[in-house]
Structures are given as C-alpha cells and as structure tokens.
Amino acid sequence: MRHSSRRLLTGTLLVLAAGAGLGVAPSAAQAAGVTAVVDVNSQLKVRARPSLAAEIKGTLHDGQKVTVACTVTGQSVRGKLRTTAVWDKLSSGYYVSDSYLTTVGKAPACGAAPVAEKVKTKPKPKTETTPAYVAGRVKTADGPVNVRTTPSASGVPVRKVANGGAVQLVCSVPGSSVRGTVRTTNLWDQLTDGRYLAHAYVVSAALKPCAPSSATAPATPSMTQAQFIAAAVAGAQLGWRQYGVPPSVTIAQAILESGWGRSGLAAADRNFFGIKCQNGAYGTLANGCHVYATTECDKAGNCFPMSDAFRTYATMAHSFRDHGNFLKVNKRYTPAFAYTRDANNFIWQVWKAGYATDPNYYTKVTGIMTAYNLYAYDTWK
Secondary structure (H helix, E strand, O other): OOOOOOOOOOOOOOOOOOOOOOOOOOOHHHHOOEEEEEOOOOEEEEEOOOOOOOOEEEEEEOOOEEEEEEEEEEEEEEOOOOEEEEEEEEOOOOEEEHHHEEEOOOOOEOOOOOOOOOOOOOOOOOOOOOOOOEEEEEOOOOOOEEEEOOOOOOOOEEEEEOOOOEEEEEEEEEEEEEEOOOOEEEEEEEEOOOOEEEHHHEEEOOOOEOOOOOOOOOOEOOEOHHHHHHHHHHHHHHHHHHHOOOHHHHHHHHHHHHOOOOOHHHHHHOOOOOOEOEOOEOOOOOOEEEEEEEEEEOOOOOEEEEEEEEEEOOOHHHHHHHHHHHHHHOHHHHHHHHHOOOHHHHHHHHHHOOOOOOOOHHHHHHHHHHHOOHHHHOOOO
C-alpha cells in the first residue's frame, strides 16, 4: 500500500578506501585549494559526480583533512552540518557534499558544471559476438516474480520467473517502487521481449537507462519533461492555495512516484501518487476507482489472485489537488503544515511523519526540486 508503506531505495555500495581516504594517487594539484575537515558520523562517500546516485570513488572518515579545489551545485543533501546543494570538488577530481565539511576559508566556484567523468578502467572492445543484453538472475524469497507489461506493480502480469531463473536484460527505467529480496528500488529492468521485471529481485551487472534516458525521457508519449512540469504547475499551485502543500513539493513527488507519468496508474488513470480507494470511497476530487487484478505468490510458491482499487481522475490537476487533501486530512502530517512557505522543511516533516521509509526520500525529492528549479513555482516568492 503506497501510502502506508513506502519503499527503501538502496544500491550496491563499493568502498574503495578507508583510513587514509581515497584509493587514488595524490596529484600536484593537492598543493592548491582550501583545506577542509570531514564531520560525519560514520564514513563520507566520495563520488564521481555531485549526486548521491553517482558512482562511489572512495570514502573519507570523520576528522580527515581534505583539499577542496572548488565548489559546484548538485543534488541537495541533508548532512550532519547543514542541508545544501553545494558539492566540493576535491583535488582528486571527485566530489563530496559540503553538508559534511568544515572548510578553512571559502573555495571558489568551479568554472563550469561538471559532466560525468569517464570511467578510469578501459572498457573491453566490442566484438560481433558481444550479446545485446546483460545476463541476470532472479533472487526471490517471495515466490515466483511477475514479469509485467509496464514498469509498475499495477502492470498486467504475463508470466512468472522462479528463484534462480535466468533473465536477459536490455536496460532499466524508473517505475513504481518495489520492496524485493535483493533491494528496494523504483527501477525496472526491460527484458529482450519488451516486458518488465522489478529490479528489486534481480542480480546483474549495471544496466544502462533505456533510450531515451531517464534524464530526457518523456512523461508520456506526447510530453517532454518540460511539458510535464508545465502541465503540473496549475494543479500544484491550486493545491497549495487550497491545502497548503508547496507546489515544488507536489511536482517533485509526482515526478519521483510516477516516473514522469509513465507508471501504469498515471498513464491510465491520471493517478500520480498511488492514492487508493477506501472501501469503495474515492473522495470529492477523484471520479471513480479502478480495480487492478493481479496474481501474487507467497514464500512457499503458492499463487493466488488478488486485487486493489486505486482512485481515478479526470485531470492531472485533480490528482495533484487530491494529494494536497490527502496530506491535510491525515493528522500525522499536521506538523508539516507549519512550513507551507518552506518547501524543504515541509517535505522533511512529511518524510519524518512516515510518508516514506526510504532514508534518502527527502534527498531525492529536494534533489529533483533543485535540478528542475521547481522552487520557482512556489507562488509566495
């Protein structure tokens, strides 16, 4: 149930160094820059780009001194010292969030926004025998896993893959979040037949994003990301005026939870937040319920039919307004409404009240808000 149990998104973490910090050789550039001291409870990940989704290049420990060459704007992070979108480029050429650094002096801004660094290791040359897919294997303690028509738990199941089953993976796309045996994630793997399998149950090498990539993928076949945001603004702003949810928060959550409108619920029913019907009731903003029939299996491998009813909407705006109403009428989110003009604090309070179990949910939402300048739609500014 999407509003009672949010999913934890995790990834495989590679620790390249400890103690002395990065597992890369120092360069002459370390003589320049600003000295900073790490202030972190455990270890601070060093990344290839200014984003929590970027490849991990090493770790730093509490109290370690580093050299900051310059600063860039990246994904917003709530750290031990501060919440900020500033990232520090180290003399090694990699990045750490400024939310964990105490700097002696101010580092200059980098000349330009960084692009993804090239992988240091040389890739194997492609040959005519290189397969057009990545081999994967299903790992499940929940019984056979459904292969679906869309990257969503609401997609129609077409077949099942048992534990240990081999699968051929082409690429990955964001969809509805799934809590599986391997991980909890919103990524879905596209198979060679065009169907989708939740990455939460798959062990494989890294997959490339499906074309077009997640950075430029349209929300629907006829909408670009810019068009999706433009279409979302009116409903999000009306939701703020009626219920007090900052527009930037509503739009960012819609992007994250519906995968830019590509989830089955959003595409078919204009339901961008997975709000369910309650005993057949759908409130005043929805126009009905859509019952999705699925087949689920228990850990013993016994499968049985089940169904869930989700609200349907006439327009995107109605879905966005109902999201505001949902937060307003649920008393556990009441503390958030002390920050109706402070988007970051608002979503922090919502997450803190249990909206999502993912410990990075706040960072993901604020990262989207920053990346697409959604704060510009907070009409009180």
